[in-house]
Amino acid sequence: xxxxxxxxxxxxxxxxxxxxxxxxxxxxxxxxxxxxxxxxxxxxxxxxxxxxxxxxxxxxxxxxxxxxxxxxxxxxxxxxxxxxxxxxxxxxxxxxxxxxxxxxxxxxxxxxxxxxxxxxxxxxxxxxxxxx
Amino acid sequence: xxxxxxxxxxxxxxxxxxxxxxxxxxxxxxxxxxxxxxxxxxxxxxxxxxxxxxxxxxxxxxxxxxxxxxxxxxxxxxxxxxxxxxxxxxxxxxxxxxxxxxxxxxxxxxxxxxxxxxxxxxxxxxxxxx
Numbered sequence: 001x002x003x004x005x006x007x008x009x010x011x012x013x014x015x016x017x018x019x020x021x022x023x024x025x026x027x028x029x030x031x032x033x034x035x036x037x038x039x040x041x042x043x044x045x046x047x048x049x050x051x052x053x054x055x056x057x058x059x060x061x062x063x064x065x066x067x068x069x070x071x072x073x074x075x076x077x078x079x080x081x082x083x084x085x086x087x088x089x090x091x092x093x094x095x096x097x098x099x100x101x102x103x104x105x106x107x108x109x110x111x112x113x114x115x116x117x118x119x120x121x122x123x124x125x126x127x128x129x130x131x132x
Numbered sequence: 133x134x135x136x137x138x139x140x141x142x143x144x145x146x147x148x149x150x151x152x153x154x155x156x157x158x159x160x161x162x163x164x165x166x167x168x169x170x171x172x173x174x175x176x177x178x179x180x181x182x183x184x185x186x187x188x189x190x191x192x193x194x195x196x197x198x199x200x201x202x203x204x205x206x207x208x209x210x211x212x213x214x215x216x217x218x219x220x221x222x223x224x225x226x227x228x229x230x231x232x233x234x235x236x237x238x239x240x241x242x243x244x245x246x247x248x249x250x251x252x253x254x255x256x257x258x259x260x261x262x
Contacts, residue, residue, distance in 0.1 A: 026219055029212070029215050030215075030216065032212065033212035033213070033215065033216055036208055036209065036212050037209075037212075037240075040205060040209065040244050040247065041244065041247060043188075043248065043251060044247040044248050044250065044251035045251075046188050046189075046256045046257065047250060047251040047254040047255065047256065048247070048250075048251065048257070050185055050256065054184065054185065057180065057183060057184060061180050061181055065180075066180065072175075073171055073175055073176070076168065077168070080160075080164050080167070080168060083160045084160075090141065090157070091141060091157075092141075094139035094142070098139070120171075120172070120175070123176050124175065124176060124179075127179050127181070
């Protein structure tokens with residue numbers, strides 16, 4: 001049997017945990033940038049085209065966008081926590097870049113991110129339920 | 133592994149790419165408070181249902197919030213666009229391709245930065261009506 005779970009475990013074994021962190025860092029960074037570009041443009045509409053701003057806000061208030069917002073918040077948190085890990089390793093503890101010691105820090109980065117994210121996610125889920 | 137290579141602290145070269153590499157670290161540290169506080173206030177505490185033109189106008193009535201938003205705009209956009217540039221450079225190797233990439237991203241960065249900056253300076257259009 002080789003399901004997605006087996007494939008994932010094999011992938012981690014072959015590439016290492018650090019590579020998972022690398023992929024997550026790029027994914028969360030690019031995702032946040034995509035939203036950032038749209039968000040700067042739609043916010044600038046308060047000056048250039050106020051009606052357009054209200055259209056954008058109406059869209060952001062829809063359920064699919066509010067669910068996306070919860071993932072956006074996770075991306076911003078994870079990218080920041082993992083970024084701090086990268087900076088700390090580069091500047092103070094380059095020995096931690098070793099594959100085996102790196103594993104623990106990758107898992108801890110995820111745990112810290114989820115712990116920071118969960119209260120925010122709960123409040124945002126509540127916001128969705130309140131408004132629908 | 134063969135000969136043990138002692139891991140050492142990275143010293144980026146004094147080139148454009150070395151500076152760009154350091155820039156991601158310094159702006160990243162600054163963006164932790166800037167972006168996280170922004171997300172905490174707007175997405176979690178206030179929520180998109182409370183945000184409209186009047187909300188923006190009330191926030192920007194405080195010069196400090198305009199300065200905050202401008203810092204966030206400048207640092208987040210520059211950090212993000214340089215990050216995109218670094219990712220794409222993993223796939224674009226020729227000097228001409230990289231030069232074109234740099235110019236395209238620079239122009240997008242400049243246009244979006246100007247749009248944001250003009251809006252922060254100008255404020256909500258027709259704000260007197262609210």
